[in-house]
């Protein structure tokens with residue numbers, strides 16, 4: 093790769109294709125995870141809810157040809173915002189591009205749940221938003237998931253007071269992969285959004301069976317106090333490229349946009365635009381992840397291990413032992429699984445790897461539970 097000069101990249105389309113081919117051919121090794129320190133065993137990375145099928149070939153090609161433009165400031169978020177607006181059926185002033193959806197979660201926490209304000213959220217859930225609210229001086233009220241590890245919407249509603257500025261609902265929920273019934277969530281959003289801003293984190297929605305039926309986008313279109321956060325880190329397999337987006341009423345988007353700390357880098361933006369239009373890649377990712385999930389359910393069933401049904405790229409199962417012991421045991425067998433998620437102290441969260449990687453995990457599981 094170092095043999096290809098920048099000038100050649102700009103002038104020579106052949107060199108660009110060669111570089112794209114080199115990058116694409118190296119993906120098999122990269123999918124295992126980043127290089128380990130010298131001497132350390134290579135770990136199969138099933139710990140971070142990533143999609144190892146990404147980035148798509150179209151995204152890699154777009155980044156390769158855009159590489160030589162890296163000297164220019166990016167800031168060109170309009171084309172991506174317009175693509176998103178068109179597909180989601182909203183005017184472009186309803187869309188905000190952020191550096192990963194994490195940036196949007198933080199901005200919302202800062203505005204609506206910072207100093208002097210309060211937030212209501214489930215526990216356990218994705219912590220980025222509540223953690224940042226606390227960092228900003230806000231108070232976070234957590235409501236335990238119900239016995240099925242689902243959001244307890246009635247209990248959450250009961251926690252809302254006049255000081256509540258933000259209600260955060262992660263659907264599907266990370267780490268449990270559980271989903272709230274769409275009709276119930278719609279009713280909850282309609283009631284609660286009269287009293288506080290509702291942030292619905294839809295990071296995993298593209299992976300589920302019926303994204304259109306489960307998104308709360310129609311509540312945004314109805315003019316409610318609702319923010320939808322989505323990301324290119326999951327189905328698009330671009331977690332390291334840091335692009336996310338938010339859909340909300342224009343006044344909300346304007347306020348949030350004013351607090352953005354940065355703009356995504358040029359590579360992330362061109363990759364996101366290419367991947368967003370690559371519906372074949374999205375379908376492929378969804379299918380491969382779903383196949384791996386079906387096999388995982390079967391292995392867990394064969395081993396008699398309790399687990400939560402998931403339509404996403406991760407699931408939780410009960411190891412029956414303190415989770416740190418299981419993490420260490422799996423690490424010794426070459427597999428990294430998710431960290432502890434109290435109060436589910438015996439439950440492990442594992443993300444789907446590539447088809448050819450899953451047998452490594454299944455063998456490690458069988459060996460651990462002594463059913464080889």
Ligand SMILES: Cc1ncc(COP(=O)(O)O)c(C=O)c1O
Pocket residue numbers: 140141191192193194195218262265266293295296322323324325331334335336
């Ligand atoms: C539910 C949820 N929301 C948001 C994010 C943050 O994603 P991003 O990479 O877009 O910042 C994650 C990342 O794992 C997540 O699980």
